[in-house]
Amino acid sequence: MTDASLHTPEPRKKSSLMTVNARTKSRNASETRFRMYGIAAVAAGVFFLVVLLTAILSNGVGAFQQTFITVEVFLDPAKLDKKGGREIENIKKVSTFGYTPLVQQALFDAVEANGIETPLTKRKDMKALISASAAAQVRDYVIANPEQIGETVSFRVLASSRVDGYFKDRVTRTSVARDKNIKPVHLDLVDGLQAAGVIKKQFNIDFIVGADASESRAEQAGMGVSILGSLFMMLVVLGLSLPIGVATSIYLEEFAPQNRWTDVIEVNISNLAAVPSIVFGILGLAVFIQFAHLPQSAPLVGGLVLTLMTLPTIIISTRASLKSVPPSIRDAALGIGASKMQAVFHHVLPLAMPGILTGTIIGVAQALGETAPLLLIGMVGYIATNYPDGIGAGFLDPNSAMPAQIYEWAKRADPAYYERAWGGIIILLVFLLTMNIIAIILRRRFERRW
Amino acid sequence: MPVYWLIIIVLGLAALGYVLGRRRALASAGGDSRRLHSLPSYYGSNVAIKAVVPAFLLMIVWLLVQPLIVDNRVIGMIPQSEIREGSSAGLVLAEVRRAATGLENAVQSGAMLEIEARDSRADFTDMTQRLKDAGQIVTSTITQPILLAAQKYRELSNGGRFYMWIAVLAVAIAGAGWGLQGTTPDFRARNTVERAVRMLLVGAASIAILTTVGIILSLIFNTLEFFRLYPVKLFFFEPTWLPSFGGGIDSDGNPLSKLGILPLLWGTIYISLIALAVAVPIGLFAAIYLSEYAGPKVRAVAKPMLEVLAGIPTIVYGLFALLTVGPMLIGVFGADGLGWMKAGTAVMTAGLVMGIMLIPFVSSLSDDIINAVPQAMRDGSYGLGATKSETVKQVVLPAALPGIVGAILLAASRAIGETMIVVMGAGAAARMSLNPFEAMTTVTAKIVSQLTGDADFASPEALVAFALGMTLFILTLGLNIFALYIVRKYREQYD
Numbered sequence: 001m002t003d004a005s006l007h008t009p010e011p012r013k014k015s016s017l018m019t020v021n022a023r024t025k026s027r028n029a030s031e032t033r034f035r036m037y038g039i040a041a042v043a044a045g046v047f048f049l050v051v052l053l054t055a056i057l058s059n060g061v062g063a064f065q066q067t068f069i070t071v072e073v074f075l076d077p078a079k080l081d082k083k084g085g086r087e088i089e090n091i092k093k094v095s096t097f098g099y100t101p102l103v104q105q106a107l108f109d110a111v112e113a114n115g116i117e118t119p120l121t122k123r124k125d126m127k128a129l130i131s132a133s134a135a136a137q138v139r140d141y142v143i144a145n146p147e148q149i150g151e152t153v154s155f156r157v158l159a160s161s162r163v164d165g166y167f168k169d170r171v172t173r174t175s176v177a178r179d180k181n182i183k184p185v186h187l188d189l190v191d192g193l194q195a196a197g198v199i200k201k202q203f204n205i206d207f208i209v210g211a212d213a214s215e216s217r218a219e220q221a222g223m224g225v226s227i228l229g230s231l232f233m234m235l236v237v238l239g240l241s242l243p244i245g246v247a248t249s250i251y252l253e254e255f256a257p258q259n260r261w262t263d264v265i266e267v268n269i270s271n272l273a274a275v276p277s278i279v280f281g282i283l284g285l286a287v288f289i290q291f292a293h294l295p296q297s298a299p300l301v302g303g304l305v306l307t308l309m310t311l312p313t314i315i316i317s318t319r320a321s322l323k324s325v326p327p328s329i330r331d332a333a334l335g336i337g338a339s340k341m342q343a344v345f346h347h348v349l350p351l352a353m354p355g356i357l358t359g360t361i362i363g364v365a366q367a368l369g370e371t372a373p374l375l376l377i378g379m380v381g382y383i384a385t386n387y388p389d390g391i392g393a394g395f396l397d398p399n400s401a402m403p404a405q406i407y408e409w410a411k412r413a414d415p416a417y418y419e420r421a422w423g424g425i426i427i428l429l430v431f432l433l434t435m436n437i438i439a440i441i442l443r444r445r446f447e448r449r450w
Numbered sequence: 451m452p453v454y455w456l457i458i459i460v461l462g463l464a465a466l467g468y469v470l471g472r473r474r475a476l477a478s479a480g481g482d483s484r485r486l487h488s489l490p491s492y493y494g495s496n497v498a499i500k501a502v503v504p505a506f507l508l509m510i511v512w513l514l515v516q517p518l519i520v521d522n523r524v525i526g527m528i529p530q531s532e533i534r535e536g537s538s539a540g541l542v543l544a545e546v547r548r549a550a551t552g553l554e555n556a557v558q559s560g561a562m563l564e565i566e567a568r569d570s571r572a573d574f575t576d577m578t579q580r581l582k583d584a585g586q587i588v589t590s591t592i593t594q595p596i597l598l599a600a601q602k603y604r605e606l607s608n609g610g611r612f613y614m615w616i617a618v619l620a621v622a623i624a625g626a627g628w629g630l631q632g633t634t635p636d637f638r639a640r641n642t643v644e645r646a647v648r649m650l651l652v653g654a655a656s657i658a659i660l661t662t663v664g665i666i667l668s669l670i671f672n673t674l675e676f677f678r679l680y681p682v683k684l685f686f687f688e689p690t691w692l693p694s695f696g697g698g699i700d701s702d703g704n705p706l707s708k709l710g711i712l713p714l715l716w717g718t719i720y721i722s723l724i725a726l727a728v729a730v731p732i733g734l735f736a737a738i739y740l741s742e743y744a745g746p747k748v749r750a751v752a753k754p755m756l757e758v759l760a761g762i763p764t765i766v767y768g769l770f771a772l773l774t775v776g777p778m779l780i781g782v783f784g785a786d787g788l789g790w791m792k793a794g795t796a797v798m799t800a801g802l803v804m805g806i807m808l809i810p811f812v813s814s815l816s817d818d819i820i821n822a823v824p825q826a827m828r829d830g831s832y833g834l835g836a837t838k839s840e841t842v843k844q845v846v847l848p849a850a851l852p853g854i855v856g857a858i859l860l861a862a863s864r865a866i867g868e869t870m871i872v873v874m875g876a877g878a879a880a881r882m883s884l885n886p887f888e889a890m891t892t893v894t895a896k897i898v899s900q901l902t903g904d905a906d907f908a909s910p911e912a913l914v915a916f917a918l919g920m921t922l923f924i925l926t927l928g929l930n931i932f933a934l935y936i937v938r939k940y941r942e943q944y945d
Contacts, residue, residue, distance in 0.1 A: 027837055027840070028837070030837075030839060031837045031838060031839045031840075033839075034838075034839035034842070034843075035739070035743055035838075035839070037735050037739075038735050038736065038738055038739025038740075038742075038743055039739060040735070041731065041732045041733070041734075041735030041736040041739060042735075042736045042739055042740065042744075042752050042756070044732050044736075045732060045733075045736055045752075045755070045756045045759065045809050045810075045813070046752065046755050046756070048759065048806045048809070049755055049756075049758060049759055051774075052759075052762070052766070052770055052806070055770060055773075055774045056766070056770075059773070059774075243654075244654045244657055247650060247651045247653075247654030247655070248651070248654045248655040248657070248658065250651055251648075251651035251652060251654065251655045252655060255648060255651060256655075264659070265655055265656075265658060265659060268658050268659055268662050269658045270934070271662070271927060271930060271931070272658060272661060272662060274860070274863060274926065274927075274930040275665070275867075275923065275926065275927070276866070276867025276868070276869070276894065276922060276923075276926055277867070277869065278867065278869045278894050278897055278898070278919070278922070279665060279669075279867070279919055279922060279923050280665075282665075282668065282669065282897065282901075282915070282916065282919040283661070283664055283665045283668055285901060286664075286668030286669075286671075286672060286916070287664050287668055290907060291668075308661045311657070311658065311661070312658070315658070339640060339644060340644075341644040341647060341648070365761075368763075369762075369763025369764070369765065369766075370763065370764075371763070371764065371765045371768075371869075371870050372764070372869035372870055372873075372894070372898070375869075375873075375898050375901075375902055376897075376898065376901050376902065378902070380902065403763060403765040406765055406769065407765055407768070407870070407874075410768070410769055410772060410773070410874060418773055421769055421773075422769065422773075425765070425766050425769060428763065428765075428766075429762075429766070432761065432763070436761065
């Protein structure tokens with residue numbers, strides 16, 4: 001203390017708050033820089049989101065449109081019903097190979113009728129333009145309406161995937177140079193047919209409701225069957241994980257004594273929430289398929305695996321909403337003579353319900369987008385061409401699921417399938433968005449602040 | 451008749467029991483429910499529970515035990531001569547089971563008479579053909595002993611089924627009767643019912659434990675099976691991954707497939723590191739900006755937008771890596787650009803996309819942690835004249851550091867366990883290289899490729915997936931427990 005007073009103070013440098021010295025300047029600069037880093041980070045995150053969404057939309061929207069050819073097919077009795085008599089057994093004997101020439105002839109006639117000049121002079125040259133599914137489409141129609149044989153009927157058939165690609169700028173004249181399936185002359189013809197209104201790009205409902213197709217028929221493939229597969233899976237998930245999750249949470253939150261067993265359960269649940277999804281797939285494969293011999297690729301098994309995966313999410317959110325119900329509600333119920341069980345089931349649970357439902361919807365939405373465990377229980381590689389023929393079959397017959405179908409398409413070699421995969425993602429995201437919006441509305445509408 | 455009819459009948463009995471129990475309770479109190487110990491519906495539920503629970507328990511036990519007994523009895527009937535070279539009793543038993551199901555279905559569909567299916571002197575060559583004609587799947591010709599065994603199998607299981615029906619129905623009726631018997635005004639029905647409900651709740655809570663036990667057991671058993679077929683040392687220390695299609699053993703007794711985990715672990719770690727290098731700076735700075743600088747309006751818009759990234763399914767990121775990021779990187783680093791990259795699928799592709807996926811993880815977790823730092827610490831720092839960034843760097847971040855490390859570890863465990871992005875974006879070749887533009891593969895991607903397709907579950911090439919799964923499980927679990935420990939320890943400091 002005394003030392004200090006002996007010291008003669010150095011003359012102070014004259015400075016003013018109004019003039020910024022070098023040190024303050026550098027501190028302020030570093031402040032601005034730091035702030036900029038923050039803005040840049042947020043902007044980068046938002047930028048990635050925008051890029052992702054743009055990529056999805058710009059690549060996927062095309063899948064909802066498809067190129068169709070409208071042709072007048074003469075259902076030649078000499079080919080389709082050689083014996084006459086229109087007996088259904090005889091008509092069914094004619095395979096799609098019998099119908100292909102008729103469709104090709106019809107398109108060839110349309111080319112001539114519209115006076116389009118082309119070096120293609122044979123009926124068979126039309127093959128490159130028409131999807132292989134057209135013959136089957138005509139055949140199905142004839143089998144359903146055998147009396148139409150001998151008439152000329154107008155059909156809207158799918159164009160081949162190359163023609164479709166040409167309409168969507170995926171196939172160009174330079175890219176077809178090495179293509180075995182289509183030649184530039186065909187593309188000239190397509191231009192002519194488009195001008196004549198025979199070929200048109202239209203909205204394709206079959207992409208949303210249709211079934212998957214074989215590798216070579218990208219133009220025919222749709223998501224419908226796998227949407228059903230996902231739906232059945234989500235029914236299993238909802239039917240199992242909601243009651244089990246709610247029961248678990250009620251026990252842990254309201255009844256469980258504070259002992260080691262309860263601790264074990266709690267630690268377990270929080271760890272299960274962080275187990276990689278593929279491990280649940282291994283569990284499903286080992287327990288449900290290898291051990292219990294449940295059918296492979298069945299939505300039931302997929303649902304069971306996803307249930308185990310969703311349970312921790314639902315339990316965590318249910319416990320949070322049970323916790324948010326104030327103790328006064330319980331005390332009041334107990335005070336007028338309700339048992340503990342009655343207080344919980346008659347009062348606490350109904351009040352916590354909006355929160356529980358919100359958590360459940362979010363959990364189910366998460367399960368809907370999950371792919372990895374489905375790969376292991378065989379929900380890929382299976383071509384989902386048939387709709388399940390009933391509720392039981394819907395649960396037990398092999399099927400695909402939306403994300404598994406998208407993965408399947410992404411693996412196929414034909415670039416036409418990439419567009420379908422992006423389109424499938426749009427459908428998947430629409431489902432997820434709807435579910436999340438419902439959850440948000442539920443929360444806004446029913447949330448109570450105590 | 452299938453089992454679900456039995457379930458429906460038992461449930462019907464329970465419903466009936468509910469009505470009767472409720473009525474009996476009211477009648478015993480002379481129609482005045484105030485004289486009862488509990489509400490009348492509790493007496494009804496009591497009867498219903500006593501009808502359903504023992505009956506269903508018996509049914510489950512029966513369904514589990516009966517096949518074991520039947521298998522045991524039937525396997526004794528198969529002579530040693532039927533078990534061919536390279537086959538086992540289990541395989542023959544499967545054949546017997548198939549034949550028995552074939553017989554059953556043939557009888558059900560009317561293609562065969564009950565007498566014929568039971569006839570032990572039936573000509574077995576004829577039987578094979580007839581089963582095939584009836585549309586049943588018969589893989590090999592049914593021989594005499596197998597046919598006999600199949601007939602016995604069918605007889606035993608059908609007989610067992612029949613007795614199960616009788617036993618279960620008897621137990622259900624007895625249970626309902628017992629419940630009705632006890633329905634007196636003094637009976638504490640509510641306590642009984644509530645005890646049952648409580649048991650149900652405990653049962654539900656145990657499912658989480660059962661899942662973990664299931665995961666661990668299925669991993670351990672199959673991993674042990676794998677290590678029986680493949681040396682442990684080679685799995686952990688061999689630097690090559692090269693499964694051969696047929697499997698087999700070379701002349702020295704070593705397996706032909708080389709299943710070393712090292713290249714897969716390296717790929718996993720490399721991709722995760724790149725992902726974290728993208729996600730941690732962006733996520734952390736975004737969290738700092740949003741919690742310390744941004745106004746409420748910016749926060750209300752930017753935070754949900756970042757969180758949308760977390761809600762997007764991984765298959766979308768996978769496709770994004772495969773079809774957008776891969777070709778884009780090829781354009782810059784490929785043959786037309788710098789010439790470093792040969793194919794679109796590479797460590798860089800998967801790492802970048804995974805990094806994008808992890809941004810919201812890091813940002814929202816760190817956001818919570820930064821917000822948990824008490825305002826008083828910031829105020830103290832401002833009071834000493836520090837600027838905002840100095841406060842963040844020297845006060846807030848050090849205080850939040852353990853929590854942030856925890857968040858990063860959680861993100862790392864996510865990255866290690868991520869499957870779809872690496873399956874689609876990282877390639878399939880297992881190699882150990884430092885070049886991030888080369889294709890590499892990960893533990894998760896190999897689990898998928900070894901377990902999909904028609905792999906035979908007994909081969910080391912398929913079983914290795916369980917050993918990989920086990921490694922993955924232990925790795926992620928360890929990271930999680932460590933991260934949670936750090937986060938929890940830190941939280942206690944300021945609470």
